[in-house]
Amino acid sequence: MSDDEPVPIGVKLGSTRTVLAYPDDDGEIQTLRTLTCLATYEDALTGEERVLYGEEAAREYPDEVQFMLRSGLPEDEDRAELTKTFFEEVIDANDVPENSGVVYAIPTIDNPEGLANLEEVIEESSIGQALVESYPESLCGAIPARGDDLEAIEEIFVAVNMGSTNLEASGYRRGEQLAPFTTGAVTGNEVDRMIANYVEEETQGRVNIDTQTAREYKEEHADFDDFESFTDIIQQPGGGSHEFTIERSVMDACNEYLDDAVEEFCNTFLPELANDYMKVYQLALDNRIVLTGGMACIPGIVEEFERRVSEELDREVEAVAAGRPDISPSLGAQRIAGRLVDSL
Numbered sequence: 001m002s003d004d005e006p007v008p009i010g011v012k013l014g015s016t017r018t019v020l021a022y023p024d025d026d027g028e029i030q031t032l033r034t035l036t037c038l039a040t041y042e043d044a045l046t047g048e049e050r051v052l053y054g055e056e057a058a059r060e061y062p063d064e065v066q067f068m069l070r071s072g073l074p075e076d077e078d079r080a081e082l083t084k085t086f087f088e089e090v091i092d093a094n095d096v097p098e099n100s101g102v103v104y105a106i107p108t109i110d111n112p113e114g115l116a117n118l119e120e121v122i123e124e125s126s127i128g129q130a131l132v133e134s135y136p137e138s139l140c141g142a143i144p145a146r147g148d149d150l151e152a153i154e155e156i157f158v159a160v161n162m163g164s165t166n167l168e169a170s171g172y173r174r175g176e177q178l179a180p181f182t183t184g185a186v187t188g189n190e191v192d193r194m195i196a197n198y199v200e201e202e203t204q205g206r207v208n209i210d211t212q213t214a215r216e217y218k219e220e221h222a223d224f225d226d227f228e229s230f231t232d233i234i235q236q237p238g239g240g241s242h243e244f245t246i247e248r249s250v251m252d253a254c255n256e257y258l259d260d261a262v263e264e265f266c267n268t269f270l271p272e273l274a275n276d277y278m279k280v281y282q283l284a285l286d287n288r289i290v291l292t293g294g295m296a297c298i299p300g301i302v303e304e305f306e307r308r309v310s311e312e313l314d315r316e317v318e319a320v321a322a323g324r325p326d327i328s329p330s331l332g333a334q335r336i337a338g339r340l341v342d343s344l
Contacts, residue, residue, distance in 0.1 A: 006130035007097040008341045010334030012105040012137065012327075013087065013118070015069045015165040016188075016215075016294065019330040020096060029334060031327050032094055038086045039065045053089045058212075070189075072107045072165040073114030080117040084124060091127055101341040102128035105140035105329035108161075108168045108180045131340055135333065136177050137161055138170050141292030143332030144322040150335055158273070158284040160265060160305075162295035162325075164188040167261055169269040171280050178277050181269040186260045188295045191218060191253050198249035207234060207244050217250050224258075224300030227251050257295065258304060266312040285313075288320040296325035 009022040013036065020032040034054035039061035043050050057065045066082060074080040090096070104122055109115070122132060138159035139152065146152040153175040161168040167186040171178035195214035199207055209217075221230050229247040236242055274281040289309070291302055306319040322328035 004099070006341050006344065007100040008334055008337035009096070009100045009102045009127060010105065010140070010330040010332065010337055011102055012140070012329040012333065013069060013083070013121070015067070015072050015163065017326070018087075018090065019327045020090070020094075021327070021330040021334040022097070022100070029331065031330065032090070032096070033327060034090060035067075036069050036086065037065045037067045038082065038089065051085060051089055053086050053093075062212075070165065071111075071114070071184075072109050072163070073111055074117040074121065075111075075114055077117070080120055083118075083121045087121060087125055091125070096127055098126050098129050100127050100129065101131040101337045101344070102133075103140070103333040103337040103340065104132070104134040105137040105333045106134045107137050107163070107166065108170060108177070108182050109166060110182065130344060131337075133336070133340060135336060136170060136180070137163075137329045138168055138290075138292055139172055139175065139177065140332035140336065141322070141325065141329040142172070142290040143335055144328045145290045145292070145320050145325075146288075150339060152290075152332075155287065156280055156283045157287045157290060159290040159292060160261070162188065162261065162291060162293035162301075164294055167264060169265055171273050171277060171284055173277075173280050178280055179269070179273040181264075181272060183264055183268075186257060186264055188215075188218075188257075188293070191257045191295070194253035194256065195249055198252055199246060202246060202249045203244050206242065209234075217246065218254070219297070221246075222250050222254050222298045224251075224254070224298060224304045226299070254298060254301075258301065258308065261295075262305065262308045262312055266309060270313075285315070285317055288318045291319055291321040292325050292328055294326045296321045 012019045018036045024030045035058055037057050038053040039057040040049050040051055068079045068082040074083045138161040142159045143152045156173050158171050166182050166184050168182050170180045192211040192214040196209050199209050231245045233241050233243045302319050302321045310317050
């Protein structure tokens, strides 16, 4: 890639994490991954307002940090401004190329105001001077799962995005999104809340954890193939520490989530797809269902989703996910950006 050729960048501004994917100087795709949050503080010497973002903000200012995309989109002007500030901090701190063609992976949410606010964030960003486009997140996330290039754009399949704030499902016919479905009733965030509640129950009220700790338990220990109980230690308010073991809480919450996700997929989304696009429905179920999103990272969830859907539909189906479903939308968006940049 020459110095004056735009750099193809894929971006996913997520409710929990933001991921950018773009080539390094050797042409290898690198990913920049950070928590979608920021905190402000006053410089002790100058009195000027300073900004921290990502893991540093969450660690140093846990009581003040703001996750501005908790619903998946910037809901109002204030959150849009916070998102702009956050994104520019990420761009500046990591020297993300301004001379770039950028493709954004956009969630499927029926929220015109939130989508308009996100569009404003995207358009006012300092990157994407050559071109800016957006594509559905579940399509972008499916691209790395279905091949080494852009094979997914030429196929008929169904994608399920298991995100923090929504469960999304869509049919795709040669890149065209069909019968998009979204529900906020089945989410990764709700799993975190359930884990926190179940930990309190499992320890007979002796242990209370926040949702961030619950999320860490889920990301570090949840496993549909080979879950193992684990121990943790908390500091007691009056001094000393308390060691406890978790045997059920994490997987009870994850199993409930998967049951609900399969129920929504099989009994709400698929009937709508079949009613509007019967042939696509038939062809898509003969193909592999693609799982994307943070919850799809749990070991064994792809095979367990496949088994439960097959049982619910009384027919054999197959499912697949990329090696890293949490970053696959940005990787897929980057491949699209590469194709678009090449056509300039």
